[in-house]
Amino acid sequence: MANRSRVEAVVSLFVTVHPHELPSLLHAFTCFFFLLSAYFVILPLRDEGAISLGLGKLPGLFMASLALTFIAAPASTYIFSLSHLSKGKVALLNLVSISATWARVIDSMNSESGSRLIGFVGAGATLGQLCGSLLAVAMAQLGPYLLLFAALLMELAARSSIGIGQDETHEPQELSSTSESVSQSVEHNFEPVNRLTASSMKHKFSAMLDGLQLILASTYLLHVCCFMWLTAVVSSFFYFQKAAVVAEAVANALDRRRMFAQVNSFTAVFILIGQLTLTGQILTSAGVTAAICAAPVISFANMTTIAIWPTWIMVAISETLRKVLNYVLTRPGREVLFTVVTRDEKYKAKVCMDVLVQRLGDAAAAGIYKILQGSLNKGPSAIALCALPVCFAWIITAFSLGRRQAHLAKSQALDQ
Template sequence: MSADPEQSPAEQGRVRRGEWPALLVSLAYFFCVLTAYYVIRPVREQLSAAVGSTQLPWFYLATFISTLALTPLFAALVSRWRRRVMVPVVYGVFVACLLGFMPFFAHQDALDARTLGIVFFVWVSVFNLFVVSVFWVFMSDIWSPVQARRLFPLIGFAGTAGALAGPVITRSLVGVVGIAPLLGVSATLLTVATICSIVLGRWARDEQRPETLDDAPLGGGMLDGLKQVFASPFMRNMAILLILADGIGTINYALLADYSGATFATGEARTAFAATVDLASNVFTMLLQVGVTWWLMPLIGPGRALILWAAVAMVSLALVVFASDAYAPLVGTMPAVAVAAIASRALGYGLAEPSRHALFTQVARSERYKGQNAVDTAVWRFGDLLVALTMNGMKTLGASVGGVASIGLAAAAAAAAIGWRLSRVRDLVTPVSRRT
């Protein structure tokens, strides 16, 4: 999709009068959501590093089953409840769960470490997908396609700032207060995000144009979202793109987990390393969003931005494929597997995610709330499982680190082709009202 020809490059990236109040609340909303997740993410990472990547398929299978069960429940919520009720309810459930985990981390004898580790890993993986998916579905519901191209990179920047703040909080507190209080910090941040969603819902009803304030229940059935993934050409392409992107991310994640497990002996050291990688990834993402994405996406459109992301992912994975020793320091103390993970993650969140979610603004509300959520949750976790099983199969056959990374390189090439198809998104969707 190309930029609006009636606007200059400067105007294409400009925030319009009347958008600032809602934009600032949206920035705070995403900042809190991502900070809440990244505060607890290193806790999950050290659990996966402790068991190694060969056990990840079992974790991913449990996560996929949990997500697949919850996706129809979410569809049922949006079918029957208005947006202003549904969003706070979803976040409220996750806040309650965070508070419920605190006693188990505070008193290690309340539940054996292995069971707690598995349950928490699966729960955090579900938590991440649903709180972020609900956020982006909400954004695509209150902002128009033209607004999305201008504002989503800025909103993504706020999320990256939160993803940067989370590891800083964790690194500062984990050695002093332990893990349990970190869950309380995460719950507090998610509560603030819930308040932001309520404020934005009121703004959408009171200030926006009539076509943007539809808050009615969607009706339909629990399985509508999963059906849309197969029935809609646009949703099919978005699902395939996400599986490919997930393949790239999961391969980098697993290679990094193996490196961490082989290099660091304690859970604290692995947690600190995971936080360092998160910190580096998010600094890179913020620089990208400030220097590139905010003006590039209005100029070339979200589909072509996805092509650029896929090309950079290919280059980063080629570093691992052709490295003589993927665990040897390449940039500072970081080995090739860490450099590839940082670059891939930064481009994924800094360029691909705002572009992908901007495309969803062009479909009907039912597809945004049901199909988009199904893609962002059940399809994503199916991709985790598929890629993890593929990697384990390759390792059983004796594949090297570079051999495993080559799968990710092939996935990036395929993602570039899907990005090209999505750049012609008008051929794949039934047009909705063109809001400005």
């Protein structure tokens, strides 16, 4: 108890947390720490590999990623649907998708607690980004062998994820009835794993279709899809600009890996500070609308600046500002959007959206970029100008979506 009190006191320095929320919060924090550490250990290897293949091949790689997603997404959605419904135990395969873990975190929160706590959970992810990036700088010469280290970190993330959603409330009867109703729903839709047949497997892969149906049946989720698609398009535009700048500035592959890791480390410091000091306060005081509008507004300003001064320094500064605002405000705000939807929508629709919509946005940006740079021979300035209408549409969508989320959250609070 003494140790727990000390931990609670430390956590309370950064976020307002109730005692029954602490175990789940700490498990979510450590899970994302290990998960993002694994990701950022190998991210510089991926980015450098993309440049080594040639900038002209990047759009094609994005298209190939979309095609593979359509193959892998039903499998990962099905596996996740089986595992998240088995009495709270989480299999290692859940961590195939960061989205799956976010879905579990959001499922244990409402709009109010999400606004308070998501920044702290995101700080765990950012601390993982920082540590993973620093490890990548120190071990850049190991190259592909970094994958082994990343696998160990994924195992630690899987073990940490088991405690997500364990809410030590004083309402065991209510939790029990909720768990029972979910179990009954699962038994109706999913058979035990050891009784799966070829025909039942075909039925289980319909989980992805269920997610799509839930999205098409909800104007709110369609609005969220539009927001996420625009987010992915703009992010990919910045990625292509960054890759072009680094390819021109740094010729050596090892030096490029180190540079990517150093930039990730530098950015993570500012994101971590912002998540621990600003995210919760802004989400609870200014609201979700202000949070999800932050990155679109700064991206519009960044693209305008790059159109006027298309230099590598300006691209680097713009990308840093965009990432900081995105992870300090817009990404946490985006997760809060899902606190007002049903459990099925959180698990099936959200995972479907995070996987497919993200890839569709990446592919759209890749196609547009290839046309602008390859076919029309447009430079960084002209490409930035072409991205301005997309940024403007992103701002309008974010503002409208934030207002709708606030209205739904208020309605849910009144119903309770």
